[in-house]
Amino acid sequence: MNGMKRMLPNILVTGTPGVGKSTMCRIVAERTGLTWLDVSKLAIDNKCLEEFDEEYQCPVLDEDKLLDGMESLMSKGGKIVDYYGSDLFPERWFDIVFVLRTDNTILYDRLTARGYTGKKLEDNINCEIFQTALEEAKESYKEEIVHELQSNTSADTEENVQRIFQWFAQWKIDNR
Template sequence: MSQSRKKPNILVTGTPGTGKTTTASALVEATSLRHINIGDLVRERNLHDGWDDQLDCHIINEDLVCDELEEMMEEGGNIVDYHGCDFFPERWFDCVVVLQTENSVLYDRLTKRGYTGAKLTNNMECEIFQVLLEEAKNSYSEDIVVPLRSDTIDDMDRNVATLTDWARNWQPRC
């Protein structure tokens, strides 16, 4: 719980291509918090139940991921970077950032990554219908959910500055 943590935990979420890893990495440099990229963690520690050929990604085992993270999250000082959020315990996070990107910008980013077919369509629809913002609002207290635009480098710089200020001024709840 946040009462025992000396540093905050931040979740950076959003549709793939919205700038989660870029934002989290810049935030880590500015704050010295620890970056936990869930996709990398799943691959490195084998925390999955196989491969989804249609979506071209691992099928993560959410229970294994949560078990792996529990101790680190209780310590605090983490920036978790992942496109989903509803399976993480609410008690873990002090701020949940949902990055949002204009559809044409996101489409260009995803096609440059090689996304096609169902993977491209699913991610575009996810952004259009604000699925991750709704997931965050349904999973966490609305007062810690912060939607941020992430269309340009200036947006990302502004987001990192805002979140850096927030992290520096964060106080544990009593």
């Protein structure tokens, strides 16, 4: 941790687009006072998106620029980071990692409602089927800090928020 202990923990919330990361992070941020960092939005705001990738129908991310911009925020602690990927971040940034999961048929409807079609829709559904986000998180962080959470219903979201809130409360007791 750079030799410096954080006053508050950093949490990573990852998973395929549409699984409910931002929905859950918004509520966790409200209840804990942690600052929600939506990395996709941060990349736009910090002008980290470059030329357009025709195959994937999305802009190319300047990772170094993004990470440089995030470093000072993350070293202060107290962030809940929301991103579909997890292998680009330094391992030392996070105290715990949650991977949200959604049943394929439910995710299909959510992404369709969001306007996803064709290859983009298919690729994202395949990522969920092959649990790409979970595997990536397990390869990038210690397995014991990586936790899978179901996110099919609003009751699931509430349960997940409760669980994170409990973990946060315990972290503060253990680290005071």
